[in-house]
Amino acid sequence: MDENQEEDLSIAEVIEVPQVGLTHVAAHISLDILDSARHRRKLYVGEWLPEPVPDGTTTEAPTPGRASVTLGKSGRTALMVVLESLTPAARAAFVLRDMFALSFGEIAAVVGRSPQMCRNVASSACRYVRDRRRQETASDVHTRIVTAFWAACDTRDLAALVSLLDPEATTLSDGGGKVRAALKPIHGADRTARFMLAALLQYPKLEATLQSVNGKTGLVLRHETTVSGVVSFHVQGEKITDVWLVLNPDKLRSWNHS
Structure with a gap:
């Protein structure tokens, strides 16, 4: 040997x-x-969030009652x-x-x-x-709530937006110091609703699609064909308890690879 x-x-x-x-x-x-x-x-500058991963079929964000989203099976x-x-x-x-x-x-x-x-x-x-x-709520309820959330954002309906949010809802936005974002968590339904509407006003031509993000229905925000933000949600019952908004372009590369 x-x-x-x-x-x-x-x-x-x-x-x-x-x-x-x-x-x-x-x-x-x-x-x-x-x-x-x-x-x-x-x-890291501001809040840190995990990178959102595209894993489902994209459709244009419809009015409430017309959502049809294919959900993936990746980690939420x-x-x-x-x-x-x-x-x-x-x-x-x-x-x-x-x-x-x-x-x-x-x-x-x-x-x-x-x-x-x-x-x-x-x-x-x-x-x-x-x-x-x-x-976590059932997937169909989650999708319905997220659809209604975007409808309220799109029509700038503050009251409808607040009604979809838990009174203790928390919003985290991750810009990584690369783009403008809230540096600290935003707490409360009213403050979250006003923050989202104020953020959308910066992009009057913003388009949104419903898409599976890390296995749950989320919103993909596009400005002039470029994905500029991805929003994920935690829904409990029929109220949104958490909103996670990723704006850091370094974390959106997988959405802008083409």
């Missing part, structure tokens, strides 16, 4: 289950990336926003446990915590994420 064969056997003995070894390596790399990203976001903006609120260790514990079914001992080796602490962190993260998922 030559030296190369001995080395191959040694590697095989160390990595008893290759998939698990690769998962550990990928998780460590991901944690390093998350730590780096968290540092960069401290320097709401879920990504929730995951972003977790610490890197909690997010890793949740993903490794919930999606890869690793044991808490294996997760502990990845995130550098005790198995019991990983159990607590993963359980807490799972409850948090699942609570948010249970709060």
Whole structure:
């Protein structure tokens, strides 16, 4: 047996289950990336939102009652926003446990915590994420509410817009310092409605389409054929509780690739 064969056997003995070894390596790399990203976001101008992904069929935004949108199956903006609120260790514990079914001992080796602490962190993260998922309304209701939201924006109907929003609704807009956007969260139905109408007045020729954004119906805003904004929503019951407006052109490249 030559030296190369001995080395191959040694590697095989160390990595008893290759998939698990690769998962550990990928998780460590991901944690390093998350730590780096968290540092960069401290320097980010204004609010940070996950990049919206186009994954459905586009139609012109109709009047209420005429919506027809094909929804994709990718991760939802709401879920990504929730995951972003977790610490890197909690997010890793949740993903490794919930999606890869690793044991808490294996997760502990990845995130550098005790198995019991990983159990607590993963359980807490799972409850948090699942609570948010249970709060989501049915897709057809979500689409109807978003359609009505745009109809109210398009007609500048402040009262109708306020009626669609939860009294405690929150709006985040992400311009990344590249375009004008609110630097802090906007709270309340009236303030959210007025902010949206004021933002739309800046673009009198703005066109909107209903499209699946990260798996849920959202609004794609175009100005002179260029996508200038993508709006995602969280709807609970029949009220919009969260509005996420991405304006940063760096995050809209996938919408303007053609």
